[in-house]
Amino acid sequence: MFDIDKWQEILSTIKKNKLRTFLTGFAVAWGIFMLMVLLGAGNGLSNGVGSNFEGNAINAMWIWSRETSMPHAGFQSGRRIQLTMDDLEAISEMEKIDKISARYWIGDRTYAFGNEYGNYNTQSCHPDYMVIEKFEITKGRFLNDIDMQYARKVMVIGADIDNALFKGVDPIGQILKVGNVPFKVIGVYAEKDPREGTRQGLIPITTAQKLFNAGNRIHNIALTTFDVSKNESQAIEKEIRNLLAQNHKFHPDDERAVGLYNSLENYIETMNIFRTIKMFVWLIGIGTLIAGIVGVSNIMLIVVKERTKEIGIRKALGATPASIVGLVLLESILITALAGYVGMFLGISLMEMVNFAMEKQAQANVGASGDRGEMRMFMNPTVDLGIAVSAMFLLVSAGALAGYIPARRAAAVKPIEALHDE
Amino acid sequence: MITLTNIHKSYQMGTNSLHVLKGIDLEIQQGEFVSIMGSSGSGKSTLLNILGILDNYDRGEYHLDGQLIRNMSERKAANYRNETLGFIFQSFNLISFKNAVENVALPLYYKGIRRKKRNAIALEYLDKLGLKNWAEHMPNELSGGQKQRVAIARALISQPKVILADEPTGALDTQTSYEVMEILKSVNKEGITVIIVTHEHDIAAMTDKIIKLKDGNIGDLIINGDLASFKKEFAKELQPA
Ligand SMILES: Nc1ncnc2c1ncn2[C@@H]1O[C@H](COP(=O)(O)OP(=O)(O)OP(=O)(O)O)[C@@H](O)[C@H]1O
Ligand SMILES: [Mg+2]
Numbered sequence: 001m002f003d004i005d006k007w008q009e010i011l012s013t014i015k016k017n018k019l020r021t022f023l024t025g026f027a028v029a030w031g032i033f034m035l036m037v038l039l040g041a042g043n044g045l046s047n048g049v050g051s052n053f054e055g056n057a058i059n060a061m062w063i064w065s066r067e068t069s070m071p072h073a074g075f076q077s078g079r080r081i082q083l084t085m086d087d088l089e090a091i092s093e094m095e096k097i098d099k100i101s102a103r104y105w106i107g108d109r110t111y112a113f114g115n116e117y118g119n120y121n122t123q124s125c126h127p128d129y130m131v132i133e134k135f136e137i138t139k140g141r142f143l144n145d146i147d148m149q150y151a152r153k154v155m156v157i158g159a160d161i162d163n164a165l166f167k168g169v170d171p172i173g174q175i176l177k178v179g180n181v182p183f184k185v186i187g188v189y190a191e192k193d194p195r196e197g198t199r200q201g202l203i204p205i206t207t208a209q210k211l212f213n214a215g216n217r218i219h220n221i222a223l224t225t226f227d228v229s230k231n232e233s234q235a236i237e238k239e240i241r242n243l244l245a246q247n248h249k250f251h252p253d254d255e256r257a258v259g260l261y262n263s264l265e266n267y268i269e270t271m272n273i274f275r276t277i278k279m280f281v282w283l284i285g286i287g288t289l290i291a292g293i294v295g296v297s298n299i300m301l302i303v304v305k306e307r308t309k310e311i312g313i314r315k316a317l318g319a320t321p322a323s324i325v326g327l328v329l330l331e332s333i334l335i336t337a338l339a340g341y342v343g344m345f346l347g348i349s350l351m352e353m354v355n356f357a358m359e360k361q362a363q364a365n366v367g368a369s370g371d372r373g374e375m376r377m378f379m380n381p382t383v384d385l386g387i388a389v390s391a392m393f394l395l396v397s398a399g400a401l402a403g404y405i406p407a408r409r410a411a412a413v414k415p416i417e418a419l420h421d422e
Numbered sequence: 423m424i425t426l427t428n429i430h431k432s433y434q435m436g437t438n439s440l441h442v443l444k445g446i447d448l449e450i451q452q453g454e455f456v457s458i459m460g461s462s463g464s465g466k467s468t469l470l471n472i473l474g475i476l477d478n479y480d481r482g483e484y485h486l487d488g489q490l491i492r493n494m495s496e497r498k499a500a501n502y503r504n505e506t507l508g509f510i511f512q513s514f515n516l517i518s519f520k521n522a523v524e525n526v527a528l529p530l531y532y533k534g535i536r537r538k539k540r541n542a543i544a545l546e547y548l549d550k551l552g553l554k555n556w557a558e559h560m561p562n563e564l565s566g567g568q569k570q571r572v573a574i575a576r577a578l579i580s581q582p583k584v585i586l587a588d589e590p591t592g593a594l595d596t597q598t599s600y601e602v603m604e605i606l607k608s609v610n611k612e613g614i615t616v617i618i619v620t621h622e623h624d625i626a627a628m629t630d631k632i633i634k635l636k637d638g639n640i641g642d643l644i645i646n647g648d649l650a651s652f653k654k655e656f657a658k659e660l661q662p663a
Contacts, residue, residue, distance in 0.1 A: 008537060016519035313515045316476060318504020318532040318580070321496045411496075416476045419515060 010331050017303075024299045025339025028398070031292030032340045032391065035285030036347025039387065040354075042281040046274035059098075059228065060132050062261040063091075063221040063240065069256035073249045081248050081257050084216045090243055096226050096236055101126035102205050103220035106212045111201065112177040116165040122155075122178060122201045124208030125222075130189075132222045140172040140187030143204050147186075151206040156187040158198030176201075181211060230268045237262050289394070293336075293402045300332050300406035304413075311410050312418020321411040328410045332403025333396055340395035423584065423615050424450040424473065429482035431468055442468050444638035445482070450617065450631075452583070455610040457626040458619045460635030466619040467588055469635065473617065474507055474586045475499045487583060504532050508577030508614075510587035514569040516561040522548060522572050523557045529580040547575040551605065567598035574605055578614075585609060587618040591625055603628050 014021045065081040085102065092100045106122040129135075130142040138159060147154050155176060162171050171185045178201065191198050208214040225236055237260060242252050250257040304311070311324055431443040442465040450456055458466045471477040472484065475491055484491045487506060494502075503509075508529075516525045523544045530540035548557050551571040561569055570590060577585055587606070591599035603625060610616045618629065626632050634642035 009531065012524075013519070309515070310517050313517060314528070314532075315500065316474070316503055316509050316515075317529045317576070318500050320500040320532070323532065414477075416471050419476070419511065 006326060006330065007334075010327065010334060013327075013331065014334070020299070020303065021335055024296055025335050025342070027292040027295035027339075028289075028336050028395070029292075029339040029343030029346075031285075031289040032343035032395065033347040034288045035391070036344055037350060038281045038285050039278075040347070040351035042274070042278050044351075044355075045277065046271075049270055049274070058267045059225045059233070059264045061223050061225070061237065061240070061263070062259075063223075063244075064219065064259040066256055066259050068250045068254055070251040070254040072251040072254065075249060079250070081244075081250065083218050083221060083244075083258075085218060086216065087244060087247055088218065088221055090247065091221060091223065091240055094236070094239060094243075096228055096232065098224045098226045099128035099131045100221065100223040101129035101132055102218040103129070103222060104205060104208050104214045104218045106178075106203075106208060106214075109179045110177075111161060111165060113165040113171075113174060116167065118161070118164050120158075120161055120199055120201055122203060122208075124203050124205040124212075124214065126205055129202070129222060132224050133191075135189040135191065138188050138190045139170070140185070142187055142189070143202065147204045148206050151204060151210045153181065153183050153207060153211070154186045154203065155183040156189055156202040157185055158200050159188055159190045160198045161201065162188045225264070228264070230265060233262060233264045233268075237265075289398065293398045296332060296336055296399070296402035297405060300328065300403055301409065304328060304406045304410045307410070308413055308418045311413045312415045315413065315415040316419065324411045324413075325407040328407035329400060329403040332406070333399035336399030336402060337392070337395050340398070341392070344391060344395075423452040423454075423487060424448070424617075425483075425485040427483045429469075429472065429484060430480045431465070431472065431477075432480055442638055443472075443479070446638075446640060448633065448640065450615060452615055453610070453613050454615055454617075455607070455630045456615075456617045456633060457629040457631070458617065458633045458635060459621070459623075459626050460641070462621075464635040465638055466635055470586055470588050470617065470619050473584075474509060475502050500532070504529060504580060506583050508580065508582035508585045510570070510573050510577050510585065510590045510618075512589035512592040514561070514566075514573045514593075516569055516572060516576075518561055521558050521560050522553060522564070525561070525572055526575045526579055529576060533580060544575070544579060547579050548572070551575050565598075566594050567601060570594060570598075570602055571605065574602070574609070578609060582614065584615040584617065587616070589619055589621065591620065591622065599625060 063083070065083045068075065068077050068079045068081065071077050088100060088102050091097060102125060104124045106124065108119050108121055110117055111120045125143070127143045127145060127148065130137070135142065137156075139162070140156070142156055143154065146152070155178070157171065157176070165171075165176070166174070171188060174185050175182045176185050177183075183201070183203065189198060189202070205214070205218070209216075225233060228236065241255075241258065241260065244250075244258050245252040245254070248257070311319075314324065426446050426448040429443055429446040429448075430441070433440045433442060446469065458469060460466050468477070472479050473486075475486075475494065478493075486502065491502070509515075517528070520528070523541050526544035526547055527537075527540040530543060531537075533540075535543075545554065545557055548554055551574060553568060553571055553575070556564060556568060556572075561572070564572065570593075574590075577587075585606070590606070591602055594602060599622070606616050606618070607628065616629075618625070620626050630645070632642070632644040633640055634644070636642075
């Protein structure tokens with residue numbers, strides 16, 4: 001296999017039959033090119049839509065209160081449900097619940113630092129909220145249990161507030177006035193998903209209860225589950241609904257009484273669609289590739305026929321069947337691998353170029369309009385190296401496969417028969 | 423060197439069977455220079471192919487260099503062709519996309535000798551045959567005689583014990599034929615057994631022993647002393663006018 005002489009023998013054969021080699025390789029190069037472009041496009045689609053899930057943990061659920069739509073247990077329909085800390089406690093006791101946080105909004109207040117001020121919303125929550133929202137802390141730290149325990153007047157501000165009010169001053173440790181209440185800034189957060197914005201201050205829920213009369217009420221519960229399947233996730237969803245139905249005396253089937261968004265369910269459904277698309281892409285790509293392999297095999301068969309006399313001469317000079325098989329097989333592998341590599345390179349280059357152009361475009365868009373970005377359908381349409389490497393293995397085996405029958409036929413050539421025909 | 427006992431060979435063609443060799447008994451010693459003659463279709467090539475392990479036989483026994491050659495695996499046959507035998511063909515059978523040196527060096531490739539070394543050896547052999555300046559030429563740039571000399575160099579390079587040549591002069595003019603025969607003679611002088619098939623009496627007359635095939639059997643075996651009269655007999659006929 002790694003006998004230099006053998007390769008030289010094959011290379012000299014290939015070199016002397018350039019057109020034939022080119023034609024053989026073209027089919028394979030085309031097949032791989034198409035496979036790469038299709039895979040890249042498939043990836044682009046799935047990356048694009050997948051990126052819309054990036055702002056939050058994938059296995060998150062969001063629960064908010066609404067109005068009942070069914071009369072139940074003596075109550076009329078249309079009754080407003082108010083979520084409370086007790087609901088949160090009860091849900092957090094459930095199995096498979098990982099992180100959980102309440103959310104309670106204080107509403108717009110004037111934030112002031114020195115001479116700078118602006119109107120911002122304040123949200124109170126638990127320390128777990130950072131994980132659920134997938135915040136990135138760019139400065140300082142997030143809320144912690146001690147902040148909670150002592151209902152400290154501390155705040156994590158969004159990057160937008162940092163920019164607008166602090167103007168280059170390190171905000172950490174500074175006192176920010178929210179209405180009349182002074183808060184100490186302990187951190188700055190950024191969002192991965194630009195749509196969600198960073199125009200909020202975050203404070204401990206306990207502080208909100210003490211300072212802003214939140215009492216037991218909460219607006220919203222955010223949570224993540226431990227790794228669960230789609231079915232388990234749906235079961236948890238149902239269990240939460242039942243629990244809340246019991247706590248608030250609404251009908252368990254009254255879907256309108258509380259709102260619940262299960263991102264995992266959505267994510268899995270979307271990803272399933274993409275898995276199907278991906279499978280389809282592979283199917284088409286492999287189909288194209290197989291056509292290429294059959295092409296190579298066919299041409300190699302013709303080549304063997306053409307070379308019958310040469311093979312006969314080689315045998316008369318002492319070529320073993322194994323060396324003849326090797327000659328044909330390695331030639332086939334070499335052509336397939338090289339051509340495939342070229343096809344792969346061109347395919348990947350094309351997709352990288354498209355990616356580059358798209359990123360440029362995206363940057364230009366953000367710069368021009370200050371837009372926070374909209375739903376993305378297409379993003380990073382590239383093929384990762386792992387796939388490229390396995391494609392390489394695929395190519396070599398494809399070459400071996402394509403060369404196998406012709407090689408066997410070549411090895412079966414009888415020297416006299418080959419030397420006979422003029 | 424070569425012992426044939428009661429060799430039979432038939433070709434199967436559909437339902438018909440053509441019995442070509444009908445019990446050949448033959449002994450050829452190391453260092454002999456033998457020619458095989460006979461009318462067209464008498465089985466000369468068939469016999470030579472059997473000797474060269476290029477074809478198999480139906481019945482009898484063939485011993486080459488003390489070894490029974492029978493039902494041999496392709497691998498082992500390849501080894502014999504490479505180590506013990508050298509072939510020269512009427513139509514030269516050079517590989518068209520390889521130049522003279524590469525063609526000559528090919529048997530050494532199958533011996534596993536490195537490229538540099540085998541090309542150097544090949545050049546030596548080409549030099550011996552007066553073709554040093556043609557080493558880099560492709561076969562289609564060579565004359566018939568030059569091609570055959572390249573083929574002889576290729577047959578000699580693996581230092582075989584037996585050279586088998588099927589009408590080596592068949593495609594050459596008289597002058598060139600004689601040159602080729604001179605080369606084969608000197609090869610034979612070095613102790614290599616040479617067996618040629620030929621139609622031409624003057625060519626056969628240059629060998630030490632003539633085997634005449636007739637009806638699938640050996641019709642005549644002309645050796646040594648007889649050969650002198652054989653030579654005389656045909657010399658007249660073949661005297662250039
Ligand atoms: N592969 C084959 N299949 C069938 N018949 C064959 C085959 N090879 C040779 N024959 C037949 O066997 C007979 C002997 O053929 P062979 O080639 O040995 O003759 P030859 O003595 O070399 O003749 P020539 O002087 O014309 O070369 C011929 O009748 C030929 O038609
Ligand atoms: Mg013949």
